[in-house]
Amino acid sequence: MDMPLSYKDISSFHPPQRTLMGPGPSDVHPRVLAAMARPTIGHLDPAFIDMMEELKTLLRYAFQTENALTFPVSGPGSVGMETCFVNLVEPGDKVIVCRNGVFGGRMIENVRRCGGVAVVVDDAWGMAVDPNKLEDALKANPDAKLAAFVHAETSTGAQSDIKTLVDIAHRHDCLTIVDAVTSLGGTPLKVDEWAIDAIYSGSQKCLSCTPGLSPVSFGARVVDAIKRRKTPCQSWFMDLGLVLGYWNAGKRTYHHTAPINPLYGLHESLVMLKEEGLENAWARHALNHRALKAGIEAMGLRFFVDETQRLPQLNAISIPQGADDAEVRKRLLNEYQLEIGAGLGEMAGKIWRIGLMGYTSRPDNVLLCLRALDEILGAAGADIKTGAAEMAAQNVYASRQAPTA
Numbered sequence: 358m359d360m361p362l363s364y365k366d367i368s369s370f371h372p373p374q375r376t377l378m379g380p381g382p383s384d385v386h387p388r389v390l391a392a393m394a395r396p397t398i399g400h401l402d403p404a405f406i407d408m409m410e411e412l413k414t415l416l417r418y419a420f421q422t423e424n425a426l427t428f429p430v431s432g433p434g435s436v437g438m439e440t441c442f443v444n445l446v447e448p449g450d451k452v453i454v455c456r457n458g459v460f461g462g463r464m465i466e467n468v469r470r471c472g473g474v475a476v477v478v479d480d481a482w483g484m485a486v487d488p489n490k491l492e493d494a495l496k497a498n499p500d501a502k503l504a505a506f507v508h509a510e511t512s513t514g515a516q517s518d519i520k521t522l523v524d525i526a527h528r529h530d531c532l533t534i535v536d537a538v539t540s541l542g543g544t545p546l547k548v549d550e551w552a553i554d555a556i557y558s559g560s561q562k563c564l565s566c567t568p569g570l571s572p573v574s575f576g577a578r579v580v581d582a583i584k585r586r587k588t589p590c591q592s593w594f595m596d597l598g599l600v601l602g603y604w605n606a607g608k609r610t611y612h613h614t615a616p617i618n619p620l621y622g623l624h625e626s627l628v629m630l631k632e633e634g635l636e637n638a639w640a641r642h643a644l645n646h647r648a649l650k651a652g653i654e655a656m657g658l659r660f661f662v663d664e665t666q667r668l669p670q671l672n673a674i675s676i677p678q679g680a681d682d683a684e685v686r687k688r689l690l691n692e693y694q695l696e697i698g699a700g701l702g703e704m705a706g707k708i709w710r711i712g713l714m715g716y717t718s719r720p721d722n723v724l725l726c727l728r729a730l731d732e733i734l735g736a737a738g739a740d741i742k743t744g745a746a747e748m749a750a751q752n753v754y755a756s757r758q759a760p761t762a
């Protein structure tokens with residue numbers, strides 16, 4: 358039997374230096390870590406309040422919205438998700454939830470816990486949400502009040518056409534809730550142009566920040582719907598009516614103590630996004646995906662999701678014959694300090710999830726990952742073609758940099 362750990366033996370924690378190429382968290386930019394080490398000030402300090410206003414402005418840019426009600430919820434992406442549902446779903450409300458992976462399943466759970474009735478529209482894992490199925494469900498349920506979809510399904514690597522889904526929901530008089538945890542900053546997302554009503558995201562995926570904050574944005578129709586509620590929001594902490602007194606400019610009143618230093622980090626990550634330019638960030642994620650794809654395919658490995666529905670920032674790869682899932686990931690971690698994601702839910706043991714999100718999305722990481730997989734899978738005698746992956750990825754970068762005379 359192991360001796361129980363004595364508190365006397367414990368000293369400061371020094372984590373190993375890893376490269377995070379899983380489904381999140383992704384690598385945190387050193388500028389973000391440096392920002393988080395700046396002095397803590399009071400959450401009602403005028404200097405902090407100015408920073409909160411800047412954060413809201415930067416988030417509006419990231420979300421491409423003019424929504425006044427745009428701010429980071431104090432909590433991880435799951436709290437952003439719950440904030441949307443507890444404020445918009447009242448007991449008895451009917452909500453259409455499109456499920457094509459793990460996170461759609463969590464939306465269903467949220468609806469039920471709010472006392473709502475979830476109408477589930479299922480698509481196969483690895484597929485985008487089928488707009489026709491949504492249309493059929495809305496026709497069959499004219500009393501539905503809301504429709505909810507995941508933009509970037511991190512459990513499978515599939516991307517859904519949110520603009521089309523929102524259009525359909527609006528034609529049937531439904532408000533929309535969109536999960537953009539893995540899409541914000543990584544792939545085109547336009548809250549106003551696509552007329553999304555309520556949206557939540559996360560700090561730790563494509564924004565290069567630490568986990569624990571959830572940017573959200575709500576349109577005018579959501580604000581009206583919340584004002585018209587017949588019952589109080591079941592959650593005190595997430596009740597937008599109360600949180601707003603804190604995040605609104607003007608007379609700021611105490612609600613909870615904001616996570617001061619993590620918010621410095623989010624601010625810095627959004628300043629970096631602005632400096633890079635949103636379109637350039639999307640292009641960077643797309644380019645590194647193309648390079649990884651070239652290497653993966655040169656190795657003879659296959660993507661789980663069809664090319665037309667694939668997310669650039671989350672690459673689901675079918676585990677090849679002859680490879681031991683857990684053993685490969687263990688060797689990547691121990692020998693290359695490289696973390697990739699396992700399959701989640703029904704995908705466990707079937708796929709690996711290689712994240713190229715935020716600060717992780719860089720050529721050196723793509724090449725490191727390909728080199729490591731090539732070596733480990735080759736040594737294990739898995740069914741792959743060795744020695745070709747890195748060059749294939751290099752060629753993608755080289756052809757892009759070639760002068761266009």
Ligand SMILES: *Cc1c(COP(=O)(O)O)cnc(C)c1O
Nearest residue numbers: 433434435460509511538539559
């Ligand atoms: C990661 C993720 C979440 C949850 O975010 P946490 O910060 O882990 O709570 C929700 N939805 C999707 C699509 C995600 O990828």
